[in-house]
Amino acid sequence: MNALLKESIPMHIGTLSKLKEMVRALESGDEPLYELYMSQLVGMREQNLLGSVVKITRELHHAVKDINADDRLSRVASSDIPDACQRLDYVVKVTEEAAHKTLDLVDQSKEQTDQIKKAMSRVAAARVRVYASNNAKADVDNLLDAISGMEVSVNMGTSHLRSNLTELAQIQEYQDLTGQIIKRVIRVVRDVESGLIEMLRSTGSALKAGHLSVPHEEKLEGPAVPGLSVSSSQQDADALLAELGF
Amino acid sequence: MDRNMKILIVDDFSTMRRIVKNLLGDLGYSNTTEADDGKTAWPLLQAGEFDFVVTDWNMPGMTGIDLLKNIRADARLAKLPVLMVTAEAQRDQIIEAAKAGVNGYIIKPFTAVTLKEKIDKIFQRVAEAA
Numbered sequence: 622m623n624a625l626l627k628e629s630i631p632m633h634i635g636t637l638s639k640l641k642e643m644v645r646a647l648e649s650g651d652e653p654l655y656e657l658y659m660s661q662l663v664g665m666r667e668q669n670l671l672g673s674v675v676k677i678t679r680e681l682h683h684a685v686k687d688i689n690a691d692d693r694l695s696r697v698a699s700s701d702i703p704d705a706c707q708r709l710d711y712v713v714k715v716t717e718e719a720a721h722k723t724l725d726l727v728d729q730s731k732e733q734t735d736q737i738k739k740a741m742s743r744v745a746a747a748r749v750r751v752y753a754s755n756n757a758k759a760d761v762d763n764l765l766d767a768i769s770g771m772e773v774s775v776n777m778g779t780s781h782l783r784s785n786l787t788e789l790a791q792i793q794e795y796q797d798l799t800g801q802i803i804k805r806v807i808r809v810v811r812d813v814e815s816g817l818i819e820m821l822r823s824t825g826s827a828l829k830a831g832h833l834s835v836p837h838e839e840k841l842e843g844p845a846v847p848g849l850s851v852s853s854s855q856q857d858a859d860a861l862l863a864e865l866g867f
Numbered sequence: 868m869d870r871n872m873k874i875l876i877v878d879d880f881s882t883m884r885r886i887v888k889n890l891l892g893d894l895g896y897s898n899t900t901e902a903d904d905g906k907t908a909w910p911l912l913q914a915g916e917f918d919f920v921v922t923d924w925n926m927p928g929m930t931g932i933d934l935l936k937n938i939r940a941d942a943r944l945a946k947l948p949v950l951m952v953t954a955e956a957q958r959d960q961i962i963e964a965a966k967a968g969v970n971g972y973i974i975k976p977f978t979a980v981t982l983k984e985k986i987d988k989i990f991q992r993v994a995e996a997a
Contacts, residue, residue, distance in 0.1 A: 720882035724889070841925050844954035844975065852956035855974050855981055861958060862972060865965045 635665060694816035697809060705806045712799045719795040726785045726792075733778040733785075740774035743767040868990045870895040872918035877901075877908040877934065878952075879926040883975075887921055887952065890979050894986065905929025909937060912944060919989075924953035924960070932967055939968045948989050952977065 639662050646655040747764040754760045845852035853861065874891060876899055878884045884901045891899055900915070902908035906928035912920070920938070922931040929937075931951055938944045950971040951964050964972055970992070971985040 717880075717882060721885070724882065724885050727889070841955055841960070842957050843925065845956045850957075853958055853961060853974065854956075855977065857958075858956070858961050858972050858974055861961050862965055865962065867965060867971075 636662065639665070693812060694820060697812050697816060701809045701812065705809045708802045708806055712802050715795050715799055719792050722792050723789060726789050730782055730785045733781045737771075737774050737778045740767075740771040744771050868987075868994075869918070871898050872896065873916060874899045874919045874921060875902060875908060875911060875915075875917045877903075877905065877920065877922040877926070877931065879903050879923065883923065883952075887982075890982050891921075893979065894983055896986075905931060905934035905937070908934055912938065912947075917947065919986075920947060920949045921952055922949060924951060924955045924964075932964060935964070935967045935969055948993055950985055950989060952982075 639658055643655055643658040643662070646652075646658060744764070744767040747760065747767040750760045751757070751764050842850055842852065874896055876884050876887050876891075878887065878901075881903070884903075888899050888901065891897070900911060900917075902911055904926040905922070908920070908922070909929065911917070920934075922934055924931040931953065935949050935951070938947055938949060948970045949968070950973065951969050952973045952975060953960075954975045955961075956974045961972055970989045973981055973985055
């Protein structure tokens, strides 16, 4: 028997005896007494309703107090999450900048290697002419010119390449900074998780896990994370496409 | 294969567009244009005689799969070769792309060798079909 039914039994007994008295008053033709019992019955009913409203209000008040009592969760919602979002935006910005800087340096380095290659080609062509003309002075001079040009190119090019490589290595420091920021955000996410679990426990967990699942707007999985998602490698994708006739 | 063919690179990340552009440049394809999602790619495709599209999947505005579907549904563009270069590595997604008529599927992160292989294969098939 549930608690609500148990509570309502004394009320039913009271109602029943009142009704019996009302029937007796009616049978004896005592109308004023009947009216009196009737108003008493209505009064009992109203009092019971009032009691229920008071009880619900009290429970609601406790529930609100419980939620407010979880300071950690309210702190997380009001400041930690906006803060985490800002930090993640910064991570996106820093990683994008680092990637562009890297690509800039790669472009510059490619130009340097092209210059060196061009200088080498000039030397090779000049040397061929020296052989063809059997060491004609003009061609030998031209070869010597090309060689000194190549020396300049190689010297400049390699020192440029060397400094580009140093800069490339330096740019990688973004990983340290962004790694720290991301770890901080992970802590916030964990706080939210444990706060929500505690809140569910304190509200008696009337909500089953199934009721909590919010429909995913995003059906795409995004980049595969080892250990988190079952995903295909390029080889798997190729095999699957081959199966499908690609 | 025409090294001067006009290629549209569609990706919401500027760095990835740049990487794809550089790799294509190394392979000898330097006639490239960039768009940051399907929505900006669509008018470019409508206006400009492109020979090949390299697109990401997950982008705001219009996704790569919707861009692919629009291309296949458009009489003038229907036969345009499309290479999907995406981080989406789920079996269902690969099947969905295949059904939508993708010509090649590359999973990020990828290498220059994979890009070359897929492009060569796509144009070998285009040549066979012609």
